[in-house]
Each structure stands twice: as structure tokens, then as C-alpha cells.
Amino acid sequence: MTMNAVSFIYQYVVGGIIFVVMMLLVLRSGELSTKTSEGRRYLVLLIGGFLLYLGLHGLSVLVFPFL
Numbered sequence: 001m002t003m004n005a006v007s008f009i010y011q012y013v014v015g016g017i018i019f020v021v022m023m024l025l026v027l028r029s030g031e032l033s034t035k036t037s038e039g040r041r042y043l044v045l046l047i048g049g050f051l052l053y054l055g056l057h058g059l060s061v062l063v064f065p066f067l
Contacts, residue, residue, distance in 0.1 A: 008061050012054055019050055 023046065026032045033039040 004061050004065070008058060016050075023047075 023043075027034070027043075032042060034043060
């Protein structure tokens with residue numbers, strides 16, 4: 001496993017834990033409600049944005065250097 005892969009995995013494991021904890025805090029505080037369509041849309045955008053960035057960064061770090 002290359003150092004880039006280890007760094008990538010560490011970054012997204014730690015960042016993912018922080019992201020999940022913060023999303024739980026936001027949901028429990030009532031600032032983002034999943035009962036409204038607008039709240040669900042924002043939740044999907046936040047999670048989708050995180051996953052999209054993770055995927056694009058993973059391609060650029062783990063796949064493209066070997067092409």
C-alpha cells in the first residue's frame with residue numbers, strides 16, 4: 001500500500017467520523033429537519049457532496065497516477 005493510499009484512507013476515516021458526528025449533532029439540535037422536503041434535500045446534498053468529493057479525490061490519488 002502506497003503512502004498516498006494510507007494518507008487518503010486516514011483522511012477520510014477521520015474526516016468521515018467528524019462528518020457523521022457533526023451531522024448527528026445538527027439533526028438532534030433540530031437545525032436540519034428530515035420532516036420537511038427542504039431538510040431532506042439539504043441532507044442529501046451534504047452527504048452526496050461528501051461522497052462525491054471522496055470519490056473524485058480517490059480517483060485522482062489512487063487511480064489516475066497509475067494510468
